[in-house]
Amino acid sequence: MEAQETMMGKGREAIEMIVDPGSFEENTVGGKSVAEEDYGPGAAVGTAKLDGKEVTIIASDGMSFNERFPVVYAGVIGMEEGYKMARSVYASLEADKDKPLDEKRALVLIVDTPGNGPGKVEEIFGMNKSTGAYQLALAEARLAGHPIVAMVIGRAVSGAFLCHGLQADNILSLDANFGTIIHVMPLTSVSRIIRKDLEVLEELSKDNPVFASGPRFFHTLGGVETLVETVEGMRPAIIEHIASIRKAKAEGKQDTLGPWGRGALGAERGGRALRPKVMDVMNKEFEAVADQYAPAR
């Protein structure tokens, strides 16, 4: 696989590569403003056309710096960013609330984020609420029928990937030759913290993707549906996934999508084999006692 120029820091360029030429209107969703111009600069949000249809774009902007919250730069999601992203989702829900399922606009998340805002002010005011708010909004939109596709172009790191990406119906990632990073932390840091030799971890991660770093391992775990091999391939892949997600939703197969769907995918690809067994044991044990917890009549 030939190394390609990285897309890290190029969230805005990725928007232009993906949507219909010149169609991106920033900070507006459903004809309403979702943010002032300089609000939450770490996230670029708005409306664009994709294959002629309106979509909501929520992209990391790795080149920006938030002057009000100096820990927010290089694509970090800060408090403003999380709420700005959540607002874009709620505006999408509101705009299409009376539309039939097949007309609910898709949301395209362009993911290139190294983390959630790690500061003192962030902890005092509760950064956890901001990232939580965005995730709940995405889950609500997904369950309401909006197709949501995440496209990882650079970094999708730990809690920031949970925030911006892991609530999507489907997740696509540029392949490893773009230097794409998907992990909780680099294996070198894991090795230091859990006190295991790096060589041992590297060897183990060849067969066991739960330790390892990178889009391919996430693919095996069912955490990424599809790897995309070229930047030109992003647009058609996203269009295709939106279509297949719509079809699944129309058929009532919501459980094949999103985090729950990726659970099944993880078992299928052999990456998370014990998860279904654990759930099966619990289900059987609960069934045996469920009557004790039902109302006495």
Added chain:
Amino acid sequence: MSKWNDLQEHSFLESNARDRALGIVDDGTFTELAGPFDRLSSPHLELLGDAVAFDDGLVSGVGRIGKTPVFVVSQEGRFIGGSIGEVGGAKMANTIKLAIDFHDKLVADYPDLSEEEKPVLVISFETGGVRLHESNAGLLAHAEVMDLFQKARGKVPVISLIGSKVGCFGGMGFVAAATDVIIMSEFGRLGLTGPEVIEQEMGKEEFDSSDRALVFRTTGGRHKYIIGDANFLVADTIAAFREKVAELAPLPVAAFEEMRRVGSPETVERQVRGVALAAEMHPQDARDVWAKAGNDDPASLTDMPLAAFLGQVKRLSV
């Protein structure tokens, strides 16, 4: 005296996950699901040559408080910091799934089902989030939990209990934020980024992670209560947490929606006003925010007895 009676006056802070689970629900009603006898331990830890726990550091099950079925998840900080791996993550996610499915079944089977007969979910947090030994699986489990919380909306209220040693940080910090209601003790801590990481990021002058008082002012129960991130602040006993859960459990699900901090366009707008205040104030210390909330002598709030604190504290409103 039974074990359950004995547990009630135990310090919540000092209690292990199983005792918290047993003591929160009515005496003798707790059934553990995927408990230690099922020996579902982490294959990944085994591969690394590390010790495993037969419950993977997470107790899951179901009990009752009065007429309310109470599904319980309780995390064990003594086992690798309460971290979430594949097995514990699956247990946590599936407990929520079972609660939702049981709700749907009861609603279908009992046309006269009352509000207090509908299930609730209680999560006793003690965790720093993802278990690094099996980080990818832990991460994916967090996403499943967030999805299931949204699926539980309007059906199963989710109640967080935070008052254990490790606190509630990392990914589990926003998992807790996404629940309906948060009950803390003053010894509980809730946040996203742990103190050591903030120090590493901002420097020791800005944030000294070895300064216990500073750490508690920033993420501790009293601060989280003032700022509105904790709905209730209770004493450090299992009985005190249980009493608050018992008071909430029979409430209709709509009442829980009103306690939420995030999860709707309206709550997001309220939080946006809070962030604007953060940008305007740039507090050096949580005490600056306490003063802003109308507390004339913020320094005194740290050490006064809990009852006095609750009697006089003013909470931030934005």
